[in-house]
Amino acid sequence: MDNLDKKIPIVVIRSSDHCFLDMLRCCGIAGIPVIPVIFTWKNAGPWISEHSTYFKDPVTIPNPAEDGEGAIAALQELGDLAQQRYGQKLMLIPTSDTSQVFIQQHFDTLAPYFLQMGGAAFESSCLDKMHKFNQAELWVANDIDTPKSLSCTDVSHIDTILEEITFPCVYKPALKDITNSFQSSHGQNKAIECANKTELRIHLNQELAAGYDLVVQEKIEFTRLDEEISCYVYSDKDHEVRCFSGQHKLEEFPKPYGTGYASCFCYKPELLPITRRVAKALRWRGFLGIEFMKDRKSGAWKVIEVNMRPWLSIYFQASLGFNYVELLYRDLMGSLDSGTEIILPSEALYASAHYRLNLKLFLSKLFDGSRSMEEAVQLMNEWFEMHTGSYCLTNYTVDDPQPGIYEIETILEQSDPALRGIMRLLLAHLTQSTAIR
Template sequence: MENKAVVLGANYYIGLSTIRCLGIHDVHVAAVDYAWEGSYGLESKYCSEALIGPHYKEDPEGLVTFLIDYAKKQDSPPVLIPTADPYVEFVDDHLPELREHFLIPQKEQGLYTKIMDKGTLHTLASEHGVAVPETVNVDDENFIQKVESEIQYPCLVKPVDSPAFVAKFRSKLFKVHTQEELLEKVNQAKEADIEVIVQRIIPGFDDHMYTFDAYLDQDSKVTHWVTCQKLRQFPVNYGASVYTQQKYVPELFELGAKFLEGIQYKGFAEIEFKKDAETGRYYLIEINVRITNLNHLLQKTGINIPYITYRELTGNPLDPKAVKEDMNLVFWYAYEDLLAVREYIKTGQLSPQKVIKSYFRPKAHAIWDPKDPKPAVAFGKKLAGLVVGKVTGRS
């Protein structure tokens, strides 16, 4: 019997698109989450098995046992694909024992975590000649003076470990304008026992954010890649992609492939760059080491990352491919984009006319798929429940 794919996370559209990307090629997909409620990816017709297991944070050892027990019952080792940062951290923490029963691209334990950690990532990037925004460590002596001389205000207070920060503050970072604000936000992070750094803001609107999305084989060579340009994000200015276009930018391949191959990376990674509006230089902002928000867009361009991963790990790799033209395709997460548009217009960053004009393009939807409508219906019910909860005052 052929290998199955085990997808970790089904309560967000990244998990859903991963299930679909595998299911359309008749791969048997077992999707894992910790609760039925809200896990709309489990409603997909491409989900062959829906598994409810222990919570990755509350009972990681229980989840390891649950997954290994599942793998032991299979004729062939399944391919394991995490679709959210906490699941990546979980896999990295338990990589040796999971690798005994699952096919996983990465062999080096700790590399995922090293890349997700902003401090170690910046060190790695600098060693490999990739520009990173000027950064000051809050534990440095005279850190306030360093911020004022090397970075200046406004600047960003960013977490070293993003998932913990987002879980605590419901935000990816803090933007501060004064010394008082800086100290207040740094102290908030310290009280929550979350490590942060202070970083210069690279000038440029949100459309100066770009991504290099790549798959590297077991020899750490880039075999598949595509580049994209963010147009809108939510929360605005420092959030996740909600309206993003595929855009061929060859310089990003030069920077991104050299870096990922240099650190001997294996599997999928998405590097986020920001282009300095004043100098034109690209700065590495962060790296996603799990399936990305843009997964459905990448698939529509011909770069189906979950299936590329599956085929390589099961010994039947797909031919290399790069997208070296503009295909006029955009990724759209309608719900959060509408929230973002309201904020962009309110703050004068975009005009209504420019927003309306942007919509007349072929789209890769985050959730909606006419061939697989049930997840969108389930998401709609989840959303309606949240709205009713807010209106009636329930948490």
């Protein structure tokens, strides 16, 4: 491996601590140097990522939500210094939708200093492609199955939507703002379900009055957990898919439109041709997360939406041999193999079970205050009996244990003895009965 001091770094913005830690680890195991860009806000933290062995020499900028101009000026200064040192623009990667929206809204200002994923030369804005209704229109134009989706940006749209949409349906922001206010004000739900016209009319009027542009989408109902899949791909400068893997949620919070805190690696080869069409339609270079659901009524796999930034489990995929950040770096450095050879899961890999677990959320849902110690322990044992295999914990890894140790110590310091007892049992179960990567 080359000396890291001689290698070109990438710049990673910390906005989601978990995703940022995953990015540090993806880069760390691939020998890719990172310039961490951090900011904070009132009541933020604790920042578990700062305990990582890969967290070094951070650059602090103002919080973009509080001082956007100051944040941009600080990024420009960093980009200018980096070009003086390395003789080229560096790749800038956000770790949440909010930071991606921010840097995309200022794409032209940052373009002289940084590259970003998207176009064939890493020099094109993807802000329009991030817009959920624009995505839906693109899928329809390219004959890619997707739920019926309608734009709602004005009260004049509501009557038409009520006539055209089928129920139940869901609505969500067409584009997140830099404070993620929709999720924050809706109990951390990414979308809201409505059962009938009356309910939808009330909600749409309220959301429009609050300033949200929305997408109203047909609700896709599926039967099994593995019929809601997140597929991950890397596509090259010719928009050809070069790597493909996936996972599905086992547990999420809040239900049913929250973030997964327990998931399982999976491989659905029938989705590969669809991901190829998605990458081509977007004319995308970089990695993508593509969300699919299998429609119980038609049996068709439908694209729900596409995310164009790192996902919360990107290190989980890397730990199984699918390091999308390393592929981006190789592509950036001109060392990605030419041709159309694709990295796919081996039979041995998908023949066994591999899980990702957010320990803190798992514990908090296991012991929610309404269960006795005995009930919680029984539920924990039942869960692990049903899910045997290797585990990738959100914060603890064998090669980078300190963030996980810090998290565990923090939980054990809590005053509730039952919570401490369950935590110790859980740790014993994980370390004795499973392989932790």
